[in-house]
Amino acid sequence: xxxxxxxxxxxxxxxxxxxxxxxxxxxxxxxxxxxxxxxxxxxxxxxxxxxxxxxxxxxxxxxxxxxxxxxxxxxxxxxxxxxxxxxxxxxxxxxxxxxxxxxxxxxxxxxxxxxxxxxxxxxxxxxxxxxxxxxxxxxxxxxxxxxxxxxxxxxxxxxxxxxxxxxxxxxxxxxxxxxxxxxxxxxxxxx
Amino acid sequence: xxxxxxxxxxxxxxxxxxxxxxxxxxxxxxxxxxxxxxxxxxxxxxxxxxxxxxxxxxxxxxxxxxxxxxxxxxxxxxxxxxxxxxxxxxxxxxxxxxxxxxxxxxxxxxxxxxxxxxxxxxxxxxxxxxxxxxxxxxxxxxxxxxxxxxxxxxxxxxxxxxxxxxxxxxxxxxxx
Numbered sequence: 001x002x003x004x005x006x007x008x009x010x011x012x013x014x015x016x017x018x019x020x021x022x023x024x025x026x027x028x029x030x031x032x033x034x035x036x037x038x039x040x041x042x043x044x045x046x047x048x049x050x051x052x053x054x055x056x057x058x059x060x061x062x063x064x065x066x067x068x069x070x071x072x073x074x075x076x077x078x079x080x081x082x083x084x085x086x087x088x089x090x091x092x093x094x095x096x097x098x099x100x101x102x103x104x105x106x107x108x109x110x111x112x113x114x115x116x117x118x119x120x121x122x123x124x125x126x127x128x129x130x131x132x133x134x135x136x137x138x139x140x141x142x143x144x145x146x147x148x149x150x151x152x153x154x155x156x157x158x159x160x161x162x163x164x165x166x167x168x169x170x171x172x173x174x175x176x177x178x179x180x181x182x183x184x185x186x187x188x189x190x191x
Numbered sequence: 192x193x194x195x196x197x198x199x200x201x202x203x204x205x206x207x208x209x210x211x212x213x214x215x216x217x218x219x220x221x222x223x224x225x226x227x228x229x230x231x232x233x234x235x236x237x238x239x240x241x242x243x244x245x246x247x248x249x250x251x252x253x254x255x256x257x258x259x260x261x262x263x264x265x266x267x268x269x270x271x272x273x274x275x276x277x278x279x280x281x282x283x284x285x286x287x288x289x290x291x292x293x294x295x296x297x298x299x300x301x302x303x304x305x306x307x308x309x310x311x312x313x314x315x316x317x318x319x320x321x322x323x324x325x326x327x328x329x330x331x332x333x334x335x336x337x338x339x340x341x342x343x344x345x346x347x348x349x350x351x352x353x354x355x356x357x358x359x360x361x362x363x364x365x366x367x
Contacts, residue, residue, distance in 0.1 A: 010348055013351075014348055018320050021217075022218050025217040028235075029212055032212060032238050036241075037242075047245070
């Protein structure tokens with residue numbers, strides 16, 4: 001059998017094989033079309049999202065960078081001799097707080113003047129001796145409250161426990177204790 | 192319009208997909224049946240994957256064969272791990288080939304002859320004879336050259352001819 005004859009036989013055999021057809025598809029065509037439509041819709045939605053998201057991100061990043069740059073450039077100028085936070089606190093203080101601060105400063109100034117005018121007050125030991133002498137009987141210095149040490153009679157009242165002593169009162173009491181006879185009446189803060 | 196055109200959307204895309212199903216689904220199932228027992232599922236997944244492509248491939252038919260091959264091989268590997276004999280029983284059932292009117296050889300004998308071929312030869316026979324792909328396309332799908340695909344095809348034809356009954360393999364005897 002020649003080569004060409006063999007090739008012809010093979011071609012005829014191939015043609016007979018090719019005449020066979022694949023059997024009917026078991027694919028559910030409608031279902032495939034439906035699922036494909038869903039896939040296309042998902043793709044379109046994802047495409048729309050990405051269309052919006054990427055330009056937004058692209059636009060936002062330079063804006064953020066520009067804002068940071070402006071902040072960096074402006075910050076040294078706004079500092080100056082007065083820190084920003086301190087000046088902001090002063091600006092934010094209410095009138096009542098400002099009055100209270102002024103009164104406190106005035107009281108401190110009065111105390112300082114009184115101490116300076118009184119001159120030397122003696123040794124610290126004598127002050128301590130005075131405090132110890134005022135201790136209630138049977139009590140040590142460590143077991144009493146500061147108010148019991150300063151004024152045991154006043155501390156014995158229930159008023160101490162109920163109402164805390166004000167800042168001005170504390171200063172006045174200390175002044176009276178440390179500088180007896182020199183306790184000129186303190187100027188009360190104006191309300 | 193032929194199936195090789197691309198970059199369409201909407202109803203036109205749906206029409207193209209419908210035509211692909213009508214003309215290629217059966218051959219694709221036959222092809223997927225070389226490896227797995229539920230080829231229709233594999234073909235369905237491949238068709239849906241094609242539909243979800245933003246831009247259709249230049250040659251959607253070849254793309255489908257490649258996608259089906261990939262999915263069928265994956266399904267085959269997964270199933271083979273579970274039960275090997277079921278896998279073999281499901282390959283190339285006779286029902287997937289339909290003889291032409293007046294053909295003396297039944298599809299069962301042809302399917303048996305096909306099953307006896309090596310995997311690469313069986314694949315090239317199915318894609319060439321019933322998928323109507325070119326040897327270049329077959330080479331791209333199987334990862335070989337065009338000439339290798341052609342050589343395998345020739346070898347597979349000769350083997351098949353030897354496997355089937357002599358009266359069927361020789362057309363002259365049939366006509367006589």
